[in-house]
Amino acid sequence: MxxxxxxxxxxxxxxxxxxxxxxxxxxxxxxxxxxxxxxxxxxxxxxxxxxxxxxxxxxxxxxxxxxxxxxxxxxxxxxxxxxxxxxxxxxxxxxxxxxxxxxxxxxxxxxxxLLPEIPEVDLSKLKLDRLTVKAEDEAVTEALENLAKNAVSYEDKRKGSKAAKDDQVVIDFKGSVDGELFEGGTGEDYPLVLGSGSFIPGFEDQLIGAKAGEELEVKVTFPEDYGHKALAGKDAVFATTVKAVKKPVEAKIDDELAKRFGAESLDKLKEQITERLEAEYQGASRAVMKRALLDQLDEQVKFDLPEVLVEAEAGQIAHQLYHEEHPDDHGHNHGEIEPTDEHKKLAERRVRLGLLLAEIGQKAEVKVSDQEFTQAVMMQARNFPGQERAFFEFIQQNPQAQQQLRAPLFEDKVVDHIADQAEVTEKTVTKDELEKAVEALDEL
CATH class of the missing domain: 3.30.70.1050 (Trigger factor ribosome-binding domain)
Known part of the structure; x- marks a missing residue:
């Protein structure tokens, strides 16, 4: 040749x-x-x-x-x-x-x-802040109050009382269209919270003011985009019997509430909430520090980029943003989406940082262990309840899917490696200050 x-x-x-x-x-x-x-x-x-x-x-x-x-x-x-x-x-x-x-x-x-030659980076010159937030009593109390609201129960209102918004009514109903009962339109002893929006628009409003023992006709129109096409846009009448009217009763913040959420006592529940809050703060803090780390690397390290990688990344960004802006368009018949200069600029950053992190990770011999990978697969499988086994088999048979799971694990380990080499300052901040720092990530 x-x-x-x-x-x-x-x-x-x-x-x-x-x-x-x-x-x-x-x-x-x-x-x-x-x-x-x-x-x-x-x-x-x-x-x-x-x-x-x-x-x-x-x-x-x-x-x-x-x-x-x-x-x-x-x-x-x-x-x-x-x-x-x-x-x-x-x-x-x-x-x-x-x-x-x-x-x-x-x-x-x-x-x-060609893949470019990646210049050496003195990681010790990177200066980072690690934001630390302690779970204050106010935050723990707020979390307890939210749990109590979610644990609300209902008790019968005084006889003859009218149903009000946020009350629960227990009803029997039979729905018909043009005088004919339709499938799925019948229910007995159904507990409906008024104002929850769980029924067809207009249904719950017509029950406000109703009393226990009252029979009434609820007239509604199914939305044009209703999931059942045979009912979409149709007028319906629900023959409804109100069997009980109940008022909400918030749970007390005590040991009984703690037991309902799997804790031995209220003190133990507070400990669990504190740990969960601080874990959330730690995750948010890590995201802020990671962005600062990547920003510094992007600013300090420059090298030529393969056009083919930048163009491919820009195309993916443009396609992803299109679907975020058009959530109802689930197909791919929208034709070619031309990346903008902004898309290309973001693509250059992603490609540059991706190549740089890969080079740093390779030189540092960063590896994703089998145990770490399996744990990631298990976490993803939770998103497919009842189909976990099929998901595992799909991952086992699909090298591309395996790489998609390994890539973020590898990146996070490389980021941790870089942070270990950098000059990191521990900085205690408030919850509000941390939230502002996280909000700023979306503005960049």
Whole structure:
């Protein structure tokens, strides 16, 4: 295979590779000779099929395999000799593909972009703040009060009392459209909190003022986008009987409340809440420090970026933002989405930091252990209740999905490694100050 350089500009490389026709023919003959002893054909004994017939029967396919093997081997040998590290799979185009015929040389053009040389970074010069927040009594009390609200119970109101917003009514109902009962429109002893918005719009409002024992007709119109197409936009009448009217009673903050949430006592529940709050604060603090770390690296370290990686990342960003702005468009028939200059700028940052973190992690021999990976898979599996086993099997059989799970784990471990080398100042702040720092992350 003859190799001629056609481009050497920045990170871009191009080569023309020529496989002489005689070499290709020799490879085909060699492959046919190797296969001949095992070939069976009608009219011939095994291994006795003439070479001419083998070439006629199998030659075109063998020719294609020989071409592919030759090009693959040439690219592999070239990369080994040059030490080049392509950013993505090299692009291979056959120059004389359409007009090629047996007896012609095979000429292919190979092009790729190199991964850049990553400069050394003195991590000890990075200056970071680690924000620390203690769970104050007020925050613990607020959390307890929220738990008490969520543990609300209902007790019967005084006889003859009217139902008000936030009250619970226990009802029987039968829904009909055009005088016909419809599937799913009937219920008995249904506890409905007025103002919860859990029923069709307008239903709950018509029960405000109702009394226990009262029978009434509730008239509503199903929304145009209602999930059941047969009912969408239809007028309906619900024959409703109010069996009880109950008022909300907030739970007391005591040992009984603690037991309802799995704690031995109120003091133990307070301890659990304190630990949970401080874990949340620690996670938020880490996110703030990570952003500061990445900002400093992005500012201090500059190097050329492979255009192919930047373009791919910009395209993904543009596509993701499009769907965030158009949540109702679940398909991919929206045509090509052209990345903006802002998308490209963000893509350059992501690619630069991704390559830099990968280089730092490789040199520091950062690894994601099997135990860490399995734990991450288990965490993700919780998002698919009842389908955990199928999710595990999907991950096991899909290397790309495995990489998507490993990548953030690896990045976080590299960030921790960098933080260990940096100058970190512990800084105690209030909850409000931490929240402002987290809010600022979305503004950048």
């Amino acid at each position: 003859q190799v001629k350089e056609t481009q050497n500009e920045g990170l871009k490389r191009g080569y023309q590779m020529t496989l002489p026709a005689a070499d290709l023919a020799a490879m085909v003959d060699q492959k046919l000779k190797e296969a001949q002893p095992e070939v069976e054909m009608k009219g011939f004994r095994k291994g006795k099929v003439p070479m001419a017939m083998l070439k006629k029967q199998f030659g075109p396919r063998i020719m294609g395999d020989a071409m592919q093997d030759s090009v693959d081997n040439a690219i592999r040998e070239h990369l080994e000799q040059s030490g080049d590290r392509p950013a993505v799979q090299p692009k291979v185009e056959m120059e004389n593909g359409e007009g090629w015929k047996e007896g012609d040389d095979v000429v292919v053009n190979v092009s790729y972009e």
